Amino acid sequence: MKKLLYIFFSFILFSFTFNLDTIWPNSLNPGMRSSATYVDYNSPDGFKISHENSIDETKIFKQIYNKNKAYVWRLDTIASNSIPENRKLAYKYYSEIPGVVWIEKTMFCDETEVANVYWQEFLFSQNKLEKINLGKSKNLIDLGYFIKPQFYFFPVVEVSYEDILDFCKWRTEVVTRNYNKRHGNDKNSENYTVFEYQLPTEAEWIKCATFAIDTLKYPHILIDSLLTMKVNLKNLEFLQSLGSNANKQILDNFNKIIKKDYVFNCKRINNDFMNFKVPFAIWSYPSNQYGLYNILGNVSEMVLEKGISKGGSFKDLYKNCTPNRKFNYTKPEIHLGFRCICKLKWPNIK
Secondary structure, rough: OHHHHHHHHHHHHHHHHHHHHOOOOOOOOOEEEEOOOOOOOOOOOOOOOOOOOOOOOHHHHEEEEEOHHOOOHHHHHHHHHHHHHHHHHHHHHHOOOEEEEEEOOOEEEEEOOOOOHHHHHHHHOOOHHHHHOOOHHHHHHOOOOOOOHHHHHEEEEOOOOHHHHHHHHHHHHHHHHHHEEEEEEEEOOOEEEEEEEEOOOHHHHHHHHOOOOOOOOOOOOOOEEEEEEEEHHHHHHHHHOOOOOOOOHHHHHHHHOOEEEEEOOOEEEHHHHHHOOOOOOOOOOEOOOOOEEEOOOOEEEOOOOOOOEEEOOOOOHHOOOOOOEEEOOOOOOOEEEEEOEEEEEOOOOO
16 A cells, blocks of 8 residues: 555656646746846846747747657656655755756756856856857847847857856856855855756766667657647747748648647758747747756757767757767857756765
């Protein structure tokens, strides 16, 4: 009986953690505080955010998605093998770590790619906000990708590996300082907690992307799915602002005849009206089983090993956006972004 109860409650925790419906920040309602640092916007130390008189970019498409049934076997594994102490630790700190989901032990992962607004917050804190338009591609500048509130919650791209490391260091300092200040922990306290943000290693990124599924045995388990979807004709102007070739006739035909699209943002052969000049919003498309959005497609994500990115992007074909594929880069690119992992550390506990 006890075992059955344990499995039941583990399943409830699993469902709560990975399938919780949330109202995400968007250009219409960015929220009162940063979901990267939990620093209040428009406070003396906070980024001065604007509100876009636009539309909710998270509701551009009506999507219906049935998750791949091959995932189901993981439920029993999670229920029977979970370590209660790890779960207690995860839930103790969940509300304290902005924008993440728990992966294992003391490691958490950003549920989305790092967005433009978080990068602007970082530059603002370093008195470098004027750098935001330097060295960027003409297409992105012409669309206002780096400065328009419409694009706040789209992934930041064309940033260097070195600048990303500085971002991780800054985020570590801000979240660590504010957490310990809230809880009255000085630097010598046993309870002093460090929230260390960094790029994931390639192996850590694969673990986050695959939900610990054997991708050699099941190489296409994450991509053999389609969305049933419709496009609201009222959003035509918005799609065009992303560089789409959409028009009313194209959208009418799609809604009446095709109705199918990929489960993440990649380069389309068909439905090319969804091939934009920019990546799409960070909370778009269904999450994976961990609750991570756009881990495949949208932007290829840099990892700790310099020169390597993972997951593919909106410029890559569907078949190439697989968890094990390795992409190489030499400089910042329009299709390159990143997400952080966060590791908890207690430096005063030996």
